[in-house]
Amino acid sequence: MKLVNYCIKGKEESRIGCVLDNYVLDVQNAYRQLLSSHEKKGIIANLEKYLPSDASHFFAIGSSAIERAYEAVQYNLEKEEGENRIPLDDVRLKTPIEKPSKIICVGKNYANHVEEMKGEMPEYPVIFAKYNNALIGPEDVIEKPAFTSELDYEVELAVVIGKKASKVLKDDALNYVAGYAIANDTTARDLQKRTPQWLQGKTLDRSTPIGPWIVTTEELKDPSNLSIRSFVNGEERQSANTNQLIFDVPFLIQFISRLITLYPGDIIMTGTPDGVGFAREPAQFLHDGDVVKVEIEAIGQMENKIRE
The missing domain is CATH 2.30.30 (SH3 type barrels.)
Known part of the structure; x- marks a missing residue:
């Protein structure tokens, strides 16, 4: 469904x-x-x-x-x-779930993205939080505050939890999933980079579209081999496959559920592949009127306009 x-x-x-x-x-x-x-x-x-x-x-x-x-x-x-x-x-x-109890994001989860950001390969998943204020729907505009000049796009696979998960084993992890959606983890790089903690660049008001729907697991059983792409004004920027995730969905559920009990409706955003605007030469950030389209195989696509 x-x-x-x-x-x-x-x-x-x-x-x-x-x-x-x-x-x-x-x-x-x-x-x-x-x-x-x-x-x-x-x-x-x-x-x-x-x-x-x-x-x-x-x-x-x-x-x-x-x-x-x-x-x-x-x-x-x-x-x-x-x-x-x-x-x-x-x-x-x-947005499919307007008030999830938790939105847990994963950074540095595609090797090529780690390399383009000149980072070190993570030994453990890099996780951080996002809040409900950031969420918008698949047809809404992404609001760009005037105080950031480095707004970036990040297409990601979003996982929606279907039942209470605590200390879940990797082999059983997908049984705790309700379904999957597309997310655009729009990021203010200048705000993200000014402190060691990324939060202030990651959870701006009305900045993160999720959608266009949640594809439930009877229709999408295996998220491990899905093409994932983003476009800005019709130009392809990111193109990868979820088989390139450093930490795949079952591992992430196992890892996170050992730290934090997950509840139905919680969202895990699994990270973005290479091709982000920050890493391009020269850097190419989002501006008023730009249109970002993100798509994932077997889920669909969504398109959002930037408004300053």
């Missing part, structure tokens, strides 16, 4: 949905329809407990909510039409 956080254009209420062809299926309403067909009135009366309409609450429940959503989608697909189907042109896609 391709799960989205959507709202009808012109309205503010956002709901969990599933993209199917050229429309969005309202997942909660579809589940209500399924329950009605089985006369399960007790569950319908407590529907928010089992399958919330709010995307953040939905993913915070985790795997069980996703399983119910899958049942609802399959039931709806058996019908030729339905009132819960909304044309994709009539909706706006928001």
Whole structure:
């Protein structure tokens, strides 16, 4: 499934949905329809407990909510039409999870990127935090503050956790994943580099698009061999494959879950490949009006404009 956080254009209420062809299926309403067909009135009366309409609450429940959503989608697909189907042109896609409890980012995780940044190969994953204030959707503008002149792009595979994970073993790690999305870890290099800690350059307000949806694991089972690319104003800047990750997704889940308990809806951003603007000669940073497109095989693509 391709799960989205959507709202009808012109309205503010956002709901969990599933993209199917050229429309969005309202997942909660579809589940209500399924329950009605089985006369399960007790569950319908407590529907928010089992399958919330709010995307953040939905993913915070985790795997069980996703399983119910899958049942609802399959039931709806058996019908030729339905009132819960909304044309994709009539909706706006928001960041899939607006308020995750944690956003954990990984730096220096592609060897060629470490080399272009003139760094040393890490012995352990380099991790840092990002906060909810930074998150925007796949159709939103990336806000460039006037106090940075070195705004950079970083396409990354984002991993969404599906169930509580503590001290997880690598061989079992993918069983704790809800799905995958694309992230652009837009970075103010001048702010990042002025102190040993990277945080101030990494979590600016409305700077980090994630989307366009979360592809769940029944559709994307293995994230280890996906092409990953970025473009600025149509020019390819980054091109790599997730098989080049120094620390792959299972290892990262094992490593992080030994330090920090992960909960459903938490996001891990796995690092960016080489080709960033900072490392080009001369450096090529983002400016007002630039358009950044990022894409990952088997997930899709998203495009965001820079606004100062």
